[in-house]
Amino acid sequence: MNPLTSHFFSHSLEFLQQQYSAFFEQPIIQVFLQNPEHMKILTETLDSPSSHNICHLNETFKIFYYRAKVYKYMCSLIYFFSVDFDKRVRKQRERYRMVLDATPSDAVGMIDRVGNYDVQLEKMGETNDLSSHISDEEMIKALEKLTAKQNLVLTMVFSYGLSNKEIAAYFHESPQNISSIRKQALMKLRKHYMDEVYNRKEKSHCG
């Protein structure tokens, strides 16, 4: 056994917490001891510092520490991977824009079809506002309650995938304003939906 640590196990918990306060303030130790089971193992080990008890404490702590490290690793992995992924997708889009007038060897260029009247396409273009994408009746009612501008902003966000900044440039307003309009519109929708749909359902369940 390590002479440094053998000294540690020969004292009571209260004494240790005073003597080694910096050690007990370590975040990993604090969280470790928050679990009552771990606390019990530690006090048992301090009561009778047999090699079996110390070994048990060591193993429990090792597993705990390992888990904590894995979690930390995964969390950073998820975060940095998502940022990287976004950069990669953006770059891809930037590089391979949709080209309308290039002619694929065997077909007519896309640009020839743009000016043509296509019933199907025309229908879609006509009604690209949000209510045409929604089949839920209550939601359509809720959308009708919005002001024209709120509706337009939501359409731009969800149908065309524009960012706050782009919409702000269109209206000559600040992105913060667009953000608040969007937030308010969503809140209105949510409120309407909660009031009409959920409350009614609850009532009908209660009889």
Added chain:
Amino acid sequence: MDKKLSKEELVDLIDSLNPKIKKSLKNTNYQDRNDLEQEIKLKIIESYEKIAAIEAPNFEEFLAQFLTKQK
């Protein structure tokens, strides 16, 4: 209990990290979010070997490390 993570545990771990994954989806356009979610999960599974190779000290080692650092 085995110290190292088994593959079943890895799947449980991914489930428990689901809120974190969902949050990170906001880093990209909503058209790409499903792709990203899938890729993150794939990436975690691919990094299994790396995760299994992470070393952690036991209680005494950690204590000794701490005490020597303090001196």
